[in-house]
Amino acid sequence: HGVVIEILTNPNVFSDAPYWSLGWMKYPVTVLWIVGVTNAVNLIDGLDGLASGVSTISAMTMLVIAILVSEQQVAIVMAALAGACLGFMPYNKNPAKMFMGDTGSTFLGYILATYSIQGLFKYYAIVSFAVPFLVLGLPIFDTAFAIVRRVARGQSPMTPDRGHIHHRMMDMGLNQKQTVAALYVVSSLLGLSAVVLTTSGELKAMLLLLTLAAVAYVASRVIFPREIAETAHEKELEQEEMQAKPAAPAPEEKEEKHEEN
Secondary structure, three states: OOOOOOEEEOOOOOOOOOEEEOHHHHHHHHHHHHHHHHHHHHHOOOOOOHHHHHHHHHHHHHHHHHHHOOOHHHHHHHHHHHHHHHHHHHHHOOOOOOOOHHHHHHHHHHHHHHHOOOOOOOOOHHHHHHHHHHHOHHHHHHHHHHHHHHHHOOOOOOOOOOOOHHHHHHHOOOOHHHHHHHHHHHHHHHHHHHHHHHOOOHHHHHHHHHHHHHHHHHHHHHHOOOHHHHHHHHHHHHHHHHHHOOOOOOHHHHHHHHHHO
16 A cells, blocks of 8 residues: 556657556655655745645635546545634634644645546646645745745755845745735635636647746846846856955964964
């Protein structure tokens, strides 16, 4: 028993084969997906009610899709998960009285990651390729951008910072409640897009994906600065400061002065 990604549906870009068999790659791909989504939900738990709300929206989206594709087991688990999150949210909203902590957020991420690959997406090939990323789009995008940002700065991907999307929105002038509400809307739109993709033909699916890509590009230019350019400028300033510092006295000179004393 267990979950493994053995095949990927082909979006008919490189060949006419209906599926791509992963072979021995199925295990590392499965581990990467589960660990990645689990940590993505954990990393987005930076504001009161954010992780629980986004997880609720993702679970409800997967519930609807599971009903559409007749996956009863997935539907039951997602209904239970959404209900648990909804019951917790009144205590977790700002100002929070209770916190889920790392244990709670990683549990939510793990359940969403494993059940998102349990055969929910069996319709059109392009739909199967994109729907899991839309359902969990907000935490995936935030985590992916955090990794790219930190690596570009020469830091470890695990280095904490205030570059997450919710931090940036608050730096733009939104308060905590407004930021969480805005991200709820974004997550809901992504979830709605996933449902539409599941029930649409390939042409409509492609048009919707292109529209979402354009919107995401515009939003990223508004919310996020040019990280790599800023990083390069910061490194140049650091090098100039290092060159401007006076050189430390040689060790031999220090020893001679010590002997004279």
